[in-house]
Each structure stands twice: as structure tokens, then as C-alpha cells.
Amino acid sequence: MLNGDMDQSPSTRDKLLTAARELFWTRGYSNVSLRDIAKSAGVDVALVSRYFGGKQGLFEATLAEIPTWEALVVDPDGVLAAAVASFAHPCDPGTDETNVFTMLLTNIIDPEMGGKIRCMVQRGLADPLARKLGGNRAEERAALLLAALFGMALMRKNFRLDALANKPQAETDAQIRHLAAAALEYGDV
Amino acid sequence: MLNGDMDQSPSTRDKLLTAARELFWTRGYSNVSLRDIAKSAGVDVALVSRYFGGKQGLFEATLAEIPTWEALVVDPDGVLAAAVASFAHPCDPGTDETNVFTMLLTNIIDPEMGGKIRCMVQRGLADPLARKLGGNRAEERAALLLAALFGMALMRKNFRLDALANKPQAETDAQIRHLAAAALEYGDV
DNA sequence: CAGAGTTGTCAACGACTGTTGACGCGTTCC
DNA sequence: GGAACGCGTCAACAGTCGTTGACAACTCTG
Numbered sequence: 001m002l003n004g005d006m007d008q009s010p011s012t013r014d015k016l017l018t019a020a021r022e023l024f025w026t027r028g029y030s031n032v033s034l035r036d037i038a039k040s041a042g043v044d045v046a047l048v049s050r051y052f053g054g055k056q057g058l059f060e061a062t063l064a065e066i067p068t069w070e071a072l073v074v075d076p077d078g079v080l081a082a083a084v085a086s087f088a089h090p091c092d093p094g095t096d097e098t099n100v101f102t103m104l105l106t107n108i109i110d111p112e113m114g115g116k117i118r119c120m121v122q123r124g125l126a127d128p129l130a131r132k133l134g135g136n137r138a139e140e141r142a143a144l145l146l147a148a149l150f151g152m153a154l155m156r157k158n159f160r161l162d163a164l165a166n167k168p169q170a171e172t173d174a175q176i177r178h179l180a181a182a183a184l185e186y187g188d189v
Numbered sequence: 190m191l192n193g194d195m196d197q198s199p200s201t202r203d204k205l206l207t208a209a210r211e212l213f214w215t216r217g218y219s220n221v222s223l224r225d226i227a228k229s230a231g232v233d234v235a236l237v238s239r240y241f242g243g244k245q246g247l248f249e250a251t252l253a254e255i256p257t258w259e260a261l262v263v264d265p266d267g268v269l270a271a272a273v274a275s276f277a278h279p280c281d282p283g284t285d286e287t288n289v290f291t292m293l294l295t296n297i298i299d300p301e302m303g304g305k306i307r308c309m310v311q312r313g314l315a316d317p318l319a320r321k322l323g324g325n326r327a328e329e330r331a332a333l334l335l336a337a338l339f340g341m342a343l344m345r346k347n348f349r350l351d352a353l354a355n356k357p358q359a360e361t362d363a364q365i366r367h368l369a370a371a372a373l374e375y376g377d378v
Numbered sequence: 379c380a381g382a383g384t385t386g387t388c389a390a391c392g393a394c395t396g397t398t399g400a401c402g403c404g405t406t407c408c
Numbered sequence: 409g410g411a412a413c414g415c416g417t418c419a420a421c422a423g424t425c426g427t428t429g430a431c432a433a434c435t436c437t438g
Contacts, residue, residue: 034396050415109347118348126350150348151337152336160307160311161315162328164329164336178333182371224425235387235427237426237427
């Protein structure tokens with residue numbers, strides 16, 4: 001009997017996928033072993049190869065879950081507000097840690113997956129964002145905006161600076177908005 | 190005969206240290222094996238344990254080389270200019286890749302060294318920077334400045350966005366200065 | 379010269395990695 | 409009933425990892 005779309009108890013495949021996203025996205029591809037994932041999912045290691053063809057296949061399956069990047073780059077007028085919003089509520093509202101920004105940061109360093117992440121950000125994030133922005137120096141403004149967003153994510157989630165981490169949402173929003181607005185104004189005046 | 194301070198041909202210890210800095214700082218602690226370093230240095234693997242006590246000791250020896258952090262956080266008036274300068278000419282003017290910012294970015298993710306890096310940045314960079322800045326919201330402005338600097342470093346060196354990478358130095362300086370200035374103005378008016 | 383101390387070479391260890399194939403169990407289909 | 413298939417369990421593989429200790433070659437000291 002095929003599972004259909006009923007959500008009764010998660011299939012083994014889904015258990016693996018959930019555990020893989022949780023671990024890959026927070027610790028990075030090379031820093032997580034298949035046995036870690038299997039143990040977290042309560043499943044045998046060998047099933048990874050069966051369902052996903054291997055470690056790389058499992059990782060790419062977690063990437064396939066990401067909603068279209070265009071969703072992060074919404075209306076051309078409200079890019080700033082959208083950036084702040086997408087930063088706060090990135091993709092999966094589940095665990096606070098498993099969001100797309102964190103995943104990109106954690107895996108860009110990886111010797112095996114860095115190249116893929118790089119392409120994803122350039123072609124799926126920077127380019128469409130520049131297109132939406134339009135006007136003078138669109139590419140540079142888009143790049144600066146991403147620098148501001150990723151920089152803030154880095155300081156909060158990875159470096160965990162006292163001045164930024166664990167602050168009320170409103171304060172964080174104001175900080176991000178301030179830096180992002182400056183990025184978008186680059187080249188004006 | 191001890192080597193003294195003569196710089197004739199580098200000792201085995203120095204060969205290891207140089208190769209270790211090159212590799213650890215660009216690829217990250219966990220992504221580099223001692224055999225990689227030994228091969229790059231043209232030296233046997235076992236000598237790492239002899240000279241540095243192990244992998245961790247070798248990594249920490251490369252950190253000990255970093256000049257006082259205070260050098261990155263100079264006079265209180267010219268913090269912005271200093272930040273830009275330290276970003277462009279970070280520490281060791283040797284290889285373009287082996288600078289302190291790149292090293293911090295590459296190793297903050299690491300499961301074993303992340304904690305140490307985090308402490309270094311908080312206590313050695315964010316705190317003294319906030320002290321130098323002074324005034325209202327000093328800690329937050331320092332944190333935003335670091336977010337801007339690290340964000341730019343990330344986009345240029347790791348994500349390698351087309352709009353930022355391989356651009357003339359003057360242009361890069363202007364971009365960094367723009368974003369950093371905005372960070373320092375946070376909370377004003 | 380004899381001895382001590384330093385320095386480099388080599389083989390091996392236990393632990394961990396991703397991956398594979400054999401095997402047993404249960405359900406489904408003819 | 410028997411065959412086919414999906415699904416999970418287990419043991420084992422080849423490879424890499426950091427680390428260790430034995431051994432040889434060398435320099436310096438007495």
C-alpha cells in the first residue's frame with residue numbers, strides 16, 4: 001500500500017529527509033556522517049543508499065525541498081521589507097536554526113558542496129534580485145544587500161555576538177533594515 | 190645547534206607551520222588532514238605530533254601567529270578607515286587568501302574549533318571595538334560594523350558574487366566604506 | 379671514542395567514513 | 409500455494425583519519 005498523501009506516521013524516507021535537513025543544514029555537509037543522520041532518524045544506515053543513492057543524493061534531496069528562490073525575491077517595490085521578512089522567517093518555520101540562510105552559510109565552506117552552493121546563490125539569489133531591483137548598479141546593490149543579510153545572519157547565528165543574539169525581534173528587524181537600506185542606496189545621490 | 194633567529198632555510202617546524210596556516214585558514218580545520226599539510230610541507234606526517242603535540246596544537250600554533258587583535262582596532266577616530274584598511278590588508282600580506290577574516294569565516298562553522306573562534310571574535314574583536322567606539326549603542330554599532338565587514342568578505346571570497354569579486358581595489362573600498370559607514374551610524378538621529 | 383640528544387623514516391594501530399550485498403520478514407499478486 | 413516485490417537488519421568491505429612507537433642517521437658533548 002502506497003503512503004499516498006496521508007500524514008499519519010512519517011515514512012522512513014521522510015524520517016531520513018527530516019533528520020538530514022536538520023543536521024546537514026546546521027553542521028554542514030562534511031561534518032555530518034550518515035550514521036549520525038540514521039541514528040537521529042532511528043533508522044539503519046544502509047537505507048540511505050537505498051532511498052537516495054548515497055550521501056550526496058540525500059543532501060541534494062534536502063535542497064530540492066527549498067521553495068523557489070523567487071519566493072525570497074518577491075515584489076520589486078518592497079524588496080527591502082521582503083528581505084527582512086525572508087530573513088526572519090526564512091523557509092521552514094520549524095526549528096529556528098534550520099533556515100535557508102543558515103544552510104547556505106554552513107555549507108559554502110564545504111569542500112564538496114561549496115561549488116553547488118555558490119552557483120545556487122549567484123544564479124538563484126543574486127541574479128534575480130538584481131533583475132528585480134533594476135536601475136543603476138543593480139548587481140552591486142543586490143550584492144551589497146546580500147552581504148548585509150548574510151553578515152547579520154553570520155553575526156547572530158554563528159558568531160553569536162552578545163550585542164545581536166537573543167534580542168527581541170523588533171530590535172533585530174530594525175538593525176537589519178538599517179543595514180539593508182544602506183546597501184540598497186549604494187550609488188545614489 | 191639551535192636555529193636562533195637566522196632565516197637561512199626554514200626549519201621543519203616552520204615548514205609545517207606555513208603549510209598549516211595556508212591550508213587551515215583557507216579550507217577549514219576539519220577539512221584538512223595532517224597528511225595534506227605534511228605533503229604540502231614536504232615532511233613526514235609523524236613530525237606534526239612531535240613538534241606540536243597533534244593536530245589541535247598545530248592549528249593553535251597558527252593562531253598564535255596573529256598579531257594582537259588590537260592592531261585591527263586602532264585609533265578611535267579613524268575606526269572606519271582602519272576597518273577598511275584592515276579588511277584590505279588583513280594581517281599577512283602574503284597570499285591573498287590567507288588573511289584573518291577569511292580564516293575566521295572558514296573556521297567558525299567547524300564543529301571542533303567553532304567555539305574557540307567565537308570567543309576570539311567576541312572578546313578580541315567585538316568587545317575592544319565597542320570600547321573604542323564608545324557613545325550610544327556602542328556594542329550594537331560594533332556588531333553591525335563587523336556584520337558589514339564579514340558580510341562583504343563572505344560575498345567576495347566565499348560566495349564570489351560576480352558583482353564583487355575581482356573588481357578594482359578602489360571600487361571594493363568604496364563599497365565596504367559605504368556599508369561600514371552605515372553600520373557606524375546606527376542609532377543616530 | 380663512547381654516549382647522549384636531536385631529527386627524520388616507516389609501519390602499524392584503532393576509530394571512523396560511505397557503500398555494498400546477503401539475508402529474513404511480511405505483503406501483494408497470479 | 410507459490411512467486412514476486414518492498415522493506416528493514418546486519419556484517420563486512422576498502423579507504424582515510426590522527427596518533428604512536430620502534431628504528432636509523434646525525435650532531436654535539438664528555
